[in-house]
Amino acid sequence: xxxxxxxxxxxxxxxxxxxxxxxxxxxxxxxxxxxxxxxxxxxxxxxxxxxxxxxxxxxxxxxxxxxxxxxxxxxxxxxxxxxxxxxxxxxxxxxxxxxxxxxxxxxxxxxxxxxxxxxxxxxxxxxxxxxxxxxxxxxxxxxxxxxxxxxxxxxxxxxxxxxxxxxxxxxxxxxxxxxxxxxxxxxxxxxxxxxxxxxxxxxxxxxxxxxxxxxxxxxxxxxxxxxxxxxxxxxxxxxxxxxxxxxxxxxxxxxxxxxxxxxxxxxxxxxxxxxxxxxxxxxxxxxxxxxxxxxxxxxxxxxxxxxxxxxxxxxxxxxxxxxxxx
Amino acid sequence: xxxxxxxxxxxxxxxxxxxxxxxxxxxxxxxxxxxxxxxxxxxxxxxxxxxxxxxxxxxxxxxxxxxxxxxxxxxxxxxxxxxxxxxxxxxxxxxxxxxxxxxxxxxxxxxxxxxxxxxxxxxxxxxxxxxxxxxxxxxxxxxxxxxxxxxxxxxxxxxxxxxxxxxxxxxxxxxxxxxxxxxxxxxxxxxxxxxxxxxxxxxxxxxxxxxxxxxxxxxxxxxxxxxxxxxxxxxxxxxxxxxxxxxxxxxxxxxxxxxxxxxxxxxxxxxxxxxxxxxxxxxxxxxxxxxxxxxxxxxxxxxxxxxxxxxxxxxxxxxxxxxxxxxxx
Numbered sequence: 001x002x003x004x005x006x007x008x009x010x011x012x013x014x015x016x017x018x019x020x021x022x023x024x025x026x027x028x029x030x031x032x033x034x035x036x037x038x039x040x041x042x043x044x045x046x047x048x049x050x051x052x053x054x055x056x057x058x059x060x061x062x063x064x065x066x067x068x069x070x071x072x073x074x075x076x077x078x079x080x081x082x083x084x085x086x087x088x089x090x091x092x093x094x095x096x097x098x099x100x101x102x103x104x105x106x107x108x109x110x111x112x113x114x115x116x117x118x119x120x121x122x123x124x125x126x127x128x129x130x131x132x133x134x135x136x137x138x139x140x141x142x143x144x145x146x147x148x149x150x151x152x153x154x155x156x157x158x159x160x161x162x163x164x165x166x167x168x169x170x171x172x173x174x175x176x177x178x179x180x181x182x183x184x185x186x187x188x189x190x191x192x193x194x195x196x197x198x199x200x201x202x203x204x205x206x207x208x209x210x211x212x213x214x215x216x217x218x219x220x221x222x223x224x225x226x227x228x229x230x231x232x233x234x235x236x237x238x239x240x241x242x243x244x245x246x247x248x249x250x251x252x253x254x255x256x257x258x259x260x261x262x263x264x265x266x267x268x269x270x271x272x273x274x275x276x277x278x279x280x281x282x283x284x285x286x287x288x289x290x291x292x293x294x295x296x297x298x299x300x301x302x303x304x305x306x307x308x309x310x311x312x313x314x315x316x317x318x319x320x321x322x323x324x325x326x
Numbered sequence: 327x328x329x330x331x332x333x334x335x336x337x338x339x340x341x342x343x344x345x346x347x348x349x350x351x352x353x354x355x356x357x358x359x360x361x362x363x364x365x366x367x368x369x370x371x372x373x374x375x376x377x378x379x380x381x382x383x384x385x386x387x388x389x390x391x392x393x394x395x396x397x398x399x400x401x402x403x404x405x406x407x408x409x410x411x412x413x414x415x416x417x418x419x420x421x422x423x424x425x426x427x428x429x430x431x432x433x434x435x436x437x438x439x440x441x442x443x444x445x446x447x448x449x450x451x452x453x454x455x456x457x458x459x460x461x462x463x464x465x466x467x468x469x470x471x472x473x474x475x476x477x478x479x480x481x482x483x484x485x486x487x488x489x490x491x492x493x494x495x496x497x498x499x500x501x502x503x504x505x506x507x508x509x510x511x512x513x514x515x516x517x518x519x520x521x522x523x524x525x526x527x528x529x530x531x532x533x534x535x536x537x538x539x540x541x542x543x544x545x546x547x548x549x550x551x552x553x554x555x556x557x558x559x560x561x562x563x564x565x566x567x568x569x570x571x572x573x574x575x576x577x578x579x580x581x582x583x584x585x586x587x588x589x590x591x592x593x594x595x596x597x598x599x600x601x602x603x604x605x606x607x608x609x610x611x612x613x614x615x616x617x618x619x620x621x622x623x624x625x626x627x628x629x630x631x632x633x634x635x636x637x638x639x640x641x642x643x644x645x646x647x648x649x650x651x652x653x654x655x
Binding site: 047048164165166167194195196197198199200202221222223224225227228248251252261262263265266267268269270271273274275276279280 | 376377483485513514515516517518519521522525540541542543544546547548567570580581583584585586587588589590591601603604
């Protein structure tokens with residue numbers, strides 16, 4: 001197994017994050033685990049409110065002020081990100097070793113600066129003083145060509161509103177890749193786009209990161225997109241990681257009841273749609289033990305009492321469940 | 327013999343576009359440009375296309391929220407745009423529209439009870455008591471409870487808000503319901519619940535749906551017939567099963583190939599992905615509006631707009647390759 005021998009790049013272990021809001025403490029992440037190897041595209045999937053974005057923001061330590069990391073560890077390329085000083089995070093990690101492709105290309109570019117200014121800022125901010133301006137420019141033009149934005153100065157003088165949604169997302173991809181990161185966090189990068197444009201952007205993004213050996217943490221709620229793009233999938237539900245395995249196996253033979261139910265609720269031509277009974281729980285008063293137990297068809301007596309440990313059912317396929325699907 | 331409930335003939339909706347201040351050249355945004363189709367009673371007719379293709383404008387023009395520029399909307403034999411206002415209102419009661427974002431379409435300062443009673447007060451002459459009874463019944467039908475009546479819309483989840491939107495229109499016993507992106511923004515498991523509810527209500531209340539969506543897998547499951555729209559025109563129309571198994575128009579082919587699917591790996595299949603993006607509605611290309619992105623384009627496509635022509639299998643296609651111009655009068 002080639003992928004098993006790859007070096008571990010990001011390891012999130014036992015991460016518990018609480019949001020202290022006026023209405024109570026939202027237990028957003030409950031001892032969640034996540035591993036990303038070098039060069040791997042890992043999909044983080046789940047429904048809204050399951051903790052996907054909180055996980056990503058914890059890695060960059062850009063959580064909102066009301067959030068507190070209660071326990072856990074995040075190690076990135078051997079460094080402890082939770083212990084790192086803010087100053088060092090800014091100079092070495094954020095926007096450098098770890099970059100972000102945001103969800104909404106419409107709001108993530110500054111409307112009052114030209115696109116060229118914003119891209120060049122990245123190269124400057126990267127602060128590699130040994131890189132001359134000339135070399136930076138050469139890199140910039142090469143990157144623009146790779147994301148299929150015509151590499152012309154007049155393109156760079158344009159403002160964000162002069163580009164279409166697809167083009168803006170290409171610019172965001174260029175900005176995320178220019179610092180030569182080790183890890184790109186792509187937070188629902190194509191949800192705001194139409195299907196035909198989405199297909200273009202996904203192709204472009206995957207070919208560029210694969211070519212450079214960059215790891216990607218790909219956050220999405222679209223199971224189809226995750227299946228097409230990712231090598232490994234982590235399924236989250238209500239702040240807990242439920243299943244973690246190779247994409248092709250996880251989607252064809254899900255072992256966690258939640259994954260199975262989620263796949264069953266996808267629209268299909270036969271029209272035999274299966275919804276999951278009940279609703280996503282409030283994370284202020286989450287269910288005890290396994291948080292899926294009130295909706296789970298496989299529930300057994302132990303489920304409400306105890307949170308299941310991660311168990312490796314097959315090589316590289318972990319499930320957190322006392323009574324997994326067989 | 328299937329009974330026709332709605333017939334749209336050559337419907338057009340142009341908006342006045344941006345022109346320079348004091349400029350005499352008015353540019354028209356041809357959002358819906360000569361669309362014709364028929365819907366039979368009991369159908370779920372799908373309208374698919376990417377954003378800006380005119381599918382929502384079409385839905386709103388059918389209902390009369392937008393005044394049509396030209397063409398007819400014949401509902402149960404009556405041409406709505408030609409009727410006097412009060413008559414048109416009477417007929418429109420039978421056609422209802424479910425908005426894309428129910429959170430934004432429900433008045434935030436009104437309780438659910440008031441929101442649900444309002445249409446009955448406007449469109450019927452029922453007593454207060456029978457209105458209350460009717461509202462209770464509808465709540466029950468869409469799976470909400472009586473205690474929800476005193477709550478405000480923001481206290482509901484996305485799925486529940488959609489249920490509310492449905493209860494609100496079902497009060498009036500419509501015969502045709504236009505669902506505009508009814509599941510966008512919902513998680514898959516909630517989407518599944520709502521789609522199931524649509525199916526149940528359709529059977530229970532003998533509804534006919536026009537289902538507007540950009541989500542092709544939802545359309546595939548819900549609709550028996552569908553029309554694919556591109557830049558204000560229908561490019562292909564027919565039975566859902568036939569179109570999904572063998573799309574014929576080059577745009578439909580690309581659109582269906584672009585659906586993200588489980589088990590499909592990016593780059594394994596033939597690369598059908600399109601270059602470019604949908605055209606600017608103020609400035610559509612001449613001829614067939616798809617030609618700048620079409621892989622099968624011919625010389626004629628750039629100048630002559632292909633007409634939507636029916637084939638033998640009940641499928642209509644607007645493409646010069648499939649229906650050469652010679653057959654057109």
